Amino acid sequence: MIALDVDGRTIQVEAGITVLEACLQNGIFIPNLCFVKTRKRPHASCRLCFVEIDGLDRPVPSCTQRVRDGMKVRTDTEPVRRLQRSAFKLLMSTHICTPRECPTQGRCQLIRTAKLLKVSLKPSPLERLERDVDPVVRLGPLVHYPYRCVLCGRCVHVCGEESGHGLLTFAKRGFNTVVATFVSEGEEGPCAECSACVGVCPTGALTLEAPETAESEEPGRAADSGG
Amino acid sequence: MHKLDPEKRLALLAEEARKRQAQASREDVPTLRIVMSTCGLAAGAAETRAAFEEALERRGLEARIVAVGCLGHCYAEPLVVIHHPASGFPPLCYYNIDPGKARMLVDSFLLDGDPALEYVLGAMVPNDLLPAVTDFPRFSMEQRVVMEHCGAIDPHSLDDYLALGGYGALATALGRSPGWVLDEVARSGLRGRGGAGFPTGRKWRLAAEAPADSKVVICNADEGDPGAYMDRTIMESNPHQLLEGMALCAYAVGAEEAIVYVRAEYPLAVRTIQRAIDDARKAGLLGERILGSDFSLHIRVFQGSGAFVCGEETALIQSIEGRRGMPQHRPPYPVEAGLWGRPTVVNNVKTLSTVPAILTRGAHWFRSIGTEKSPGTAIFSVVGNVTHAGLVEIPMGTTLRTLIFDVCGGIPKKKAFKAVQIGGPSGGCLSGDFLDTSIDFDSLTEAGAMMGSGGMVVMDEDSCMVDVARYFLDFTQNESCGKCTFCRIGTRHLLLILDRITKGEGREEDLELLDTLSRDIRDGxxxxxxxxxxxxxxxxxxxxxxxxxxxxxxxxxPALKCRALTAFYIDLDKCARGCDACVGCCPVEAIFTTRGRKKAIDQELCVKCGECVTACPPEYDAVVRVSPAHLAPIIERPQPSEGRG
Incomplete structure (x- = not known):
């Protein structure tokens, strides 16, 4: 066990883990979307888990830093919050929040992040960006909602590296990047419906259930899920 | 010990090469060197060559035609250097030689001995008869280390390279030790020419010391900046120099495998480098037990699919491994764990091509060129609004003013200089205040631009800087891999904001938003x-x-560039009664005849293509472009009944 100082509090953690894990284990919430413990190399793509570490001149993603004994970490400095708010606003400019239909039922990472950062779920001052995607896409047996997807890549990782199915992948590039599959619509392909991808999705963009459009038309059901 | 040492083996190879060369060239036969790299071909060098061949055959003349690489003088392509010993003239450099001029040169020079001096740029060597090109600033102010032999030798001929002492540095190194190469490169102070300027010696030492059985050297030739073509030209003009540099790097770090990562959009470079690899292997300069030593190296070509981001070293490695070309978080750096997890040196074409010269002439000599912290030369492809566009190799520390105005001849058409974009889409636009900035890694970074890999776009007063920024953002957001939030979504927002500013829909708060968002993308x-x-x-x-x-x-x-913010009108005081040159050229029939039988533009219909400006005879010069658009006077179109009255 080694000790590190986070926001003036000393925490004891096992050696070899990342600063992000150390904080999360000790109840210090750092916004994060793309982190998966089993990745050999941090994906570091969501750009939310910034912290400041003594000795480094600018904020760094805490998922890329291994803990060191005596390390001094600050999670709530102005430069950290500035980058986090900026990244969050960028994500919200392409994310459509529909709390009533959302399978996360309010336990969405984005809502939690907004609360911590004390910002609204609206992208302002940025404008909402239109993406050239369908609202609902079938990925083999999975149902995918691209407007909820933040392209963190957790599903792609667990499907390929952990479950060994390799059903999911990124397709297209840049702003048009989407999660896709080579399996035809509705077919199973190599998918064993293990729902690992559904479980790791931080924003409820993947389900194994029937598309919600049909669901939400039934009166009552949508209201049950709350806001 | 009957084994010949590498230097003696190379000496034998070079001697054979010189013998073969002597047989091929005869004193009484003229030699025509035609620049046939991609820049030359684009300017019509293939047609010029065909015209020469046809004319020679028709006249029954004998001449040796050699396709050479780029001389760097792309403004003067197609370039031909004719050496006609019997005429008594030194080798002459001819510019802009189209097929017609080619046929004429065969008749006048090769047949009659008249060199048609009006088409000569200069003699290739100093002489008593006529000025040599080396007297011109475009030649004399350059200092060629990497491009020394570009355009002079046949890139497809290993003999040409060997005859000039090629692979000499490799042979010397093989006779010494990898440590000697590492020391010499470190002492030279060479910094990576790919953009960031990391000390090459330190990178190689890290790779050499990395514990691993097998290591890899990758030459990054995935050149993607708009308007930059230094790496392509070097590969097309002197591929063996690059291969020698790669072999030296591999020997120094202990690698037996090397890859040239070149984009598939460079087919000629791919062919040239592949042929060079094959030739060098046959001669025993690559492959197993090079020059009889214990060092083996296998070099292969990997063709990239043209994603700009694959020029980033971790994305490049992902792409070779068959994955989606997305950058990875560093550390680990490639020198620790790169291709397939092995220690990997990734160096730019120019970096590797510099190494043979450093080892041949010594680190001390290399340090004597350039500045203390950025020794050596810089290669730029200078394009845009500049008189002598092309490839320029200058010592580091030269000022931007010298490069643009002295070496490259300044801004054409007597226009004023406005800005220079250095480092491609990743670099910055510098204004006239920075013309006296020294060209080296640190000064350019301090000014807000960057050395980059060597793209330089010069802009005159007619360039709108908002539009230029929009152009580069359009490029980068299009080339973003889509992995991280800031680049994927942030650059898209920047583009949209710039887009609306150029359309006149910008808001006051947009400037602040552009600034903060740009900083966040940079930092995040x-x-x-x-x-x-x-x-x-x-x-x-x-x-x-x-x-x-x-x-x-x-x-x-202010530059009258953004369409939505400008309008064209016809100055009725200048417009000539009865002239209708502009009417026919207007694609939307926006030009009508006024009551005074002059012409006017219907602003509702005008699409601002500017055709009427070109069509209006220069003696009238009546079409005026103004901004903002409402400054254009509104002239009523006469009613049909009025028109006749």
């Missing part, structure tokens, strides 16, 4: 592409803020 992105993508916005905002303000506040484009 994962890889170098994202971190540097906002540079064109940040620098143009800093140095040309007045232009942004004019667009937003006055809906005015």
């Amino acid at each position: 992105s994962l890889c170098g592409l994202g971190k540097t993508a906002p540079n064109p916005v940040l620098t143009s905002l800093r140095y040309f803020r007045d232009e942004y303000e004019a667009h937003v506040r006055e809906k005015r484009c």
Whole structure:
């Protein structure tokens, strides 16, 4: 066990883990979307888990830093919050929040992040960006909602590296990047419906259930899920 | 010990090469060297060559035609150097030789001995008869280390390279030790020419010391900046120099495998480098037990699919491994764990091509060129509004003013200089205040631009800086891999904001938003592409803020470039009665005849293509472009009944 100082509090953690894990284990919430413990190399793509570490001149993603004994970490400095708010606003400019239909039922990472950062779920001052995607896409047996997807890549990782199915992948590039599959619509392909991808999705963009459009038309059901 | 040492083996090879060369060239036969690299071919060098061949055959003349690489003088392509010993003239350099001039030269020079001096740029060597090209600033102010033999030798001939002492540095190194190469490169102070300027010696030492059984050397030839073509030219003009540099690097770090990562959009470079690899292997200069030593190296070509981001080293490695070309978080750096987890040195074409010269002439000599912290030369492809566009190799420390105005001949058409974009889409736009900045890694970074890999776009007074920033952002957001939030979504927002400013829909708060968002993207992105993508916005905002303000506040484009903010009108005092040159050229029939039988433009119909400006005879010069658009006087179209009255 080694000790590190986070926001003036000393925490004891096992050696070899990342600063992000150390904080999360000790109840210090750092916004994060793309982190998966089993990745050999941090994906570091969501750009939310910034912290400041003594000795480094600018904020760094805490998922890329291994803990060191005596390390001094600050999670709530102005430069950290500035980058986090900026990244969050960028994500919200392409994310459509529909709390009533959302399978996360309010336990969405984005809502939690907004609360911590004390910002609204609206992208302002940025404008909402239109993406050239369908609202609902079938990925083999999975149902995918691209407007909820933040392209963190957790599903792609667990499907390929952990479950060994390799059903999911990124397709297209840049702003048009989407999660896709080579399996035809509705077919199973190599998918064993293990729902690992559904479980790791931080924003409820993947389900194994029937598309919600049909669901939400039934009166009552949508209201049950709350806001 | 009957084994010959590498240097003696190479000496034998070079001697054979010189013998073969002597047999091929005869004193009485003229030699025509035609620049046939991609720049030459684009200017019509293939047609010029065909015209020479046809004319020679028709006249029954004998001449040796050699296709050479680029001389760097792309403004003068197609370039031909004719050496006609019997005429008594030194080798002469002819510029802009189209097929007609080629046929004429065969008749007048090769047949009659008249060199047609009006088409001569200069003699290739100093002489008593006529000025030599080396007297011109475009030649004399350059200092060629990497490009020394470009355009002089046949890139497809190993003999040409060997005859000039090629592979000499490799043979020397093989006779000494990898440590000697590492020391010499470290002492030379060479910094990576790919953009960031990391000390090459330190990178190689890290790879050499990395514990691993097998290591890899990768030459990064995935050149993607708009307007930059230094790496392509070097590969097309002197491929063996690059291969020798790669072999030296591999020997120094202990690698037996090397890869040239070149984009598939460079087919001629791919063919040239592949042929060079094959030739060198046959001669025992690559492959197993090079020059009889214990060192083996296998070099292969990997063709990239043209994604800009694959020029980033971790994305490049992903792409070779068959994955999606997305940058990875560093560390680990490739020198620790690169291709397939093995220690990997990734160096740019120019870096590797510099190494043979350093080892041949010594680190001390290399340090004598350039500045203390950036020794050596810099190669730029200078393009845009500049008289002598092309490839230029200058010592580091030369000022931008010298490079643009002295070496490259300044801005054409007597226009004023406005800005220079250095380092491609990742670099910055520098204003005239920075013309006396020294060209080296640190000074350019300090000014807000960057050395980059060597793309330089010169812009005159007619360039709108907001539009230029929009152009580069359009490029980077299109080339973003989509992995991290800031680059994927942030650059898209930047582009949309710039887009609406150029359309006159900009808002006051947009300037602040551009600035803060650019800073966040710079500080928050994962890889170098994202971190540097906002540079064109940040620098143009800093140095040309007045232009942004004019667009937003006055809906005015000072450079008269942005279509939505400008309008064309015809100055009735200048327009000639009865002339209708502009009427026919207008694609939307927006030009009508006024009551006074002059012409006017219907602003409702005009699409602002500018054709009427070109069509209006220069003696009238009556079409005026103004900004903001409402400055154009509105002239009523006469009613049909009125027109006849």
